[in-house]
Amino acid sequence: MANDKNAGSGKLGTFGYNALALSIFILLWAVVSWISESLFLPTPWTVLKSFLDLCTYGDVEGINLGMHIFKSTLRIFAGFVAACILGIPLGILMGLYPRVYDSTKSVIEPIRFIPPVAWIPLVIVLLVGFSRYAFIIWLGAFFPIFIGTLLSVRSVNPTHIDVPRSFGAKRLYIIKKIVIPSTLPDIFTGMRVGMGIGWDCIMAAEMIGGENEGLGVMILKYAELIRIEDIMVGMIVIGAIGFLINEVFIFVERRVFKWKEAIVIS
Amino acid sequence: MERGDRDFLGGSMERELIDVDMSMKFDNLSVLEDIKFKVHENEFLVIVGPTGCGKTTLARLLGGLSKPSSGHVTIAGEDVNPKIHNVSFVFQEPSCIPWLTLWDDISMGLEIKGADPQSAETKTRIKEVIKLVGLDGFEEYFPKQISGGMKQRVAIARAYATKPDFLLMDEPFGHLDAQTRYLMQIEIMRIWEREKKTVAYITNNIEEAVYLATRIIVLSKLPARIKAEHSINLPRPRDLTGPDFLRIRAEITAQCEVVK
Numbered sequence: 001m002a003n004d005k006n007a008g009s010g011k012l013g014t015f016g017y018n019a020l021a022l023s024i025f026i027l028l029w030a031v032v033s034w035i036s037e038s039l040f041l042p043t044p045w046t047v048l049k050s051f052l053d054l055c056t057y058g059d060v061e062g063i064n065l066g067m068h069i070f071k072s073t074l075r076i077f078a079g080f081v082a083a084c085i086l087g088i089p090l091g092i093l094m095g096l097y098p099r100v101y102d103s104t105k106s107v108i109e110p111i112r113f114i115p116p117v118a119w120i121p122l123v124i125v126l127l128v129g130f131s132r133y134a135f136i137i138w139l140g141a142f143f144p145i146f147i148g149t150l151l152s153v154r155s156v157n158p159t160h161i162d163v164p165r166s167f168g169a170k171r172l173y174i175i176k177k178i179v180i181p182s183t184l185p186d187i188f189t190g191m192r193v194g195m196g197i198g199w200d201c202i203m204a205a206e207m208i209g210g211e212n213e214g215l216g217v218m219i220l221k222y223a224e225l226i227r228i229e230d231i232m233v234g235m236i237v238i239g240a241i242g243f244l245i246n247e248v249f250i251f252v253e254r255r256v257f258k259w260k261e262a263i264v265i266s
Numbered sequence: 267m268e269r270g271d272r273d274f275l276g277g278s279m280e281r282e283l284i285d286v287d288m289s290m291k292f293d294n295l296s297v298l299e300d301i302k303f304k305v306h307e308n309e310f311l312v313i314v315g316p317t318g319c320g321k322t323t324l325a326r327l328l329g330g331l332s333k334p335s336s337g338h339v340t341i342a343g344e345d346v347n348p349k350i351h352n353v354s355f356v357f358q359e360p361s362c363i364p365w366l367t368l369w370d371d372i373s374m375g376l377e378i379k380g381a382d383p384q385s386a387e388t389k390t391r392i393k394e395v396i397k398l399v400g401l402d403g404f405e406e407y408f409p410k411q412i413s414g415g416m417k418q419r420v421a422i423a424r425a426y427a428t429k430p431d432f433l434l435m436d437e438p439f440g441h442l443d444a445q446t447r448y449l450m451q452i453e454i455m456r457i458w459e460r461e462k463k464t465v466a467y468i469t470n471n472i473e474e475a476v477y478l479a480t481r482i483i484v485l486s487k488l489p490a491r492i493k494a495e496h497s498i499n500l501p502r503p504r505d506l507t508g509p510d511f512l513r514i515r516a517e518i519t520a521q522c523e524v525v526k
Contacts, residue, residue, distance in 0.1 A: 159359040166329055166355035167378040167428065168348035177374070181365045259365045259408040 042229040047236070050229040059230070060221055061212055069237060072206065072215040075130065076198045079137020083194055086138075087145035088187055092179070095153025112147070116140040116197075117204045124208065133205050133214075140201035141194030148190025152183035185257055192249050199242055280307040283464050284346070284432060288337025290323055296489040297323050298334075303483055303492060305432070308462045312475040315485030316522055321468045322358060324490070325436035328466055329355045341432055351432070352379070354425035358437040362409035362417045369405040371420055372396060375428040395423040398457055415446040422454070426461060435467045439474070451477055455502065472522060476515050477504050484521045494521045 026044050033043045042050075054065035094101035101108070116139040123132050156179055164174050206216025215234050222230035284305035290298040297320040305311050315321050326332045327339050330346040330353060339346050346353065354375060363371050373383055373392050381388045396402055399419040409417055418438055425433055438454075439447040451474055458465065469475055475482050476498060484494040496518065500510055 159357055159361050160363055162331060162355070162357060163361050163363065163424075164374060164378055166331060166348055166353070166357075167375045168350070169378045173378065178363065257365075259410060 040228050042232065046229045047232045050227075051233045051236075054230065054233055059218055060225070063213055063218075065218075065233070065237070067213055068215045068218045068234075069241070071213040072202055073241065075133035075205075075214070076137055076195075076202050078130070078134040079139075079201075080141050080191075080195060080198050082134065082138045083141035083145050083198075084191060087142045087190070087194075088149050091146045091149025091187075091190075092153055092175075092183070095150045095183075096175070096179070098154065101150065112143045116201045120205055120208050123205075124210070129211075132209060133202060136201045136205040137198045140197040141191075144193035144197060145187065145190040148186050148193070149183055152186030153179060156182045185253070185260065188249065188253055188256075192246065195245060195249075196242070199238060203238070280309070283307045283341060284328070284466070285338070285340045285343075286328070288327065288334035288339060290320070290327060291335045298327075299489045299491050301337075301490070301492060303495075305464055305466055307464050310458060310465045310467065310478055310480045311483065312467045312469060312479035312481070313483045313485060314469055314472055314475045314518065314522060315490060316487055317470050319485050319488050320490045321470070321485065322436055324485075325355075325434055325466075325468050328432075329353055329434045331355070346432075352428055352430050353432045353434065354428055354430035356418075356421045356425045356433070356435040356438040358440050360409075360414070360417050360441065361421050364409050367406050367408060368396070368401060368412070368420055371409075372423045372427055375424055379428050391427060391429075395427045398426065398460065399423040399453070415442055415450060418442065418450060419453075422457070426457065426463075429461075430463060433463045433465045435465065437469050438467075440469075447471075447474070452503070454478065459502075472515055472518050473506065475518065476500075476511055477506065482518065484518055494518070 030044050033041045051065070058064045059068075116136050119136060119139060123135055127135055160178050160182065161174055164177060169177075202214070203216040203219070206214035207220045209217070211217060212221075215238055219231050219234040222228075222234070282304045286304070287302045288298070289296070289300060301324065313321065313324065323332075327334055328346065330339070330348045330351070341351050341353070344350065348355075362368075363374070366374070369392065372395060373381075373388065376388050376391065377383050381391075396405065399422055401416065401419055401423065404412060404416070409420070412420075418441075421438065422435075425435075435454075439450045442450060455478060467475075467478060479496075479498045482496045482498060483492055484496070485491070486493045496514065498514065500508070500514075505511055
């Protein structure tokens with residue numbers, strides 16, 4: 001279709017502009033750091049060198065950058081998957097049966113407002129190792145997924161429910177055919193928000209957690225040594241991973257939610 | 267079950283299928299009062315009434331989507347229930363399911379009624395109704411890709427697909443522009459003449475009512491009561507500007523209290 005072709009060339013254009021924007025950003029950074037000659041504003045090539053060093057020789061303790069990335073990502077995915085497994089069904093359930101939510105919100109809502117970071121001291125005492133991090137991530141990612149699903153179930157178009165009902169459909173059929181597909185885009189949005197919060201939490205958790213692997217603790221190690229270029233490697237890596245994950249979400253959304261694209265033919 | 271022993275009602279009159287005798291209240295608001303009428307088999311009954319008089323409430327009761335606060339709505343002697351009876355409903359609001367292709371949307375009723383979506387019989391029927399409403403070639407389209415008039419055709423095809431014993435249409439063209447609406451009225455007559463069904467059609471458009479109906483029931487303002495009943499025996503296709511048409515239309519307009 002003609003529209004697909006336009007979307008294709010548009011994407012290529014977007015890619016080009018992004019490459020240009022990134023180049024200009026790096027150029028500006030280079031100019032500013034070169035002019036200022038400040039110890040606290042390293043040039044892009046110093047940061048690149050640090051990146052390569054961290055990849056080949058590892059950090060001050062000899063831990064490879066890849067290992068830091070692997071550890072942080074693994075922790076996030078564990079917590080995130082747990083948040084999805086609990087948040088999505090619970091959101092659907094409480095959306096379908098508002099009474100369950102209404103009569104338990106005195107427990108749910110206060111927990112939602114406690115920042116996951118505030119849990120860290122307690123979690124360090126109560127849990128060990130990997131479960132500490134997974135729990136904190138889970139806390140952070142759970143609520144956007146859960147609340148997003150819950151609200152979405154409650155806002156399903158009533159006419160869409162009436163259509164199968166008018167043929168005498170069973171409740172389970174309506175949930176499968178109408179409620180879940182209708183909430184899926186909002187579930188995805190909740191997952192994207194949850195993933196972002198997960199990264200916030202892992203940084204805080206790793207900085208306090210006391211282990212020596214993970215991007216958060218790597219940044220902290222170099223903060224103590226005031227080695228800005230290595231700190232910046234950590235920051236950029238986090239940003240890049242977040243960006244990649246977001247792109248994956250967008251890619252999947254485009255595939256799954258074809259029906260949402262507005263292509264008007266007549 | 268009422269058999270065809272009611273012929274005394276008139277030589278050509280077919281048996282009574284739907285029996286309505288009920289009232290509907292929401293809390294203290296009385297919406298429908300003493301609504302009492304019957305729908306005969308293969309009849310095209312149009313219910314007209316002023317805006318906000320409870321027409322949609324009545325449609326939902328007829329379709330078994332809600333229960334009256336007193337009295338009954340029965341189909342062949344039993345309380346109407348879409349889980350038991352083969353009734354179909356065309357909604358006033360756009361009702362295409364955004365994530366289903368037209369094919370999947372139209373086959374939904376058949377699937378719920380227990381037909382195997384992969385069977386040749388089901389496929390033949392779906393192709394048949396798609397052709398009937400003129401949507402051939404659009405089977406794999408999503409609702410976002412088609413016009414408002416086409417979406418209403420999908421709703422009609424979906425309702426017809428199950429070969430319902432009783433078809434309810436609640437202002438199905440209310441959202442369409444005047445021209446599309448007129449074309450759809452011609453269309454619905456063509457479809458009804460090809461696949462005769464017992465139809466209850468609800469509208470606030472009197473011209474539409476006189477154009478479509480074999481019989482018209484006029485409702486009053488809220489709380490709605492039955493104000494008048496008309497049998498329309500004009501030949502089809504009906505001439506919107508013929509003297510008889512205009513006379514009936516004027517008569518019903520006066521009863522509808524649309525203008526003071």
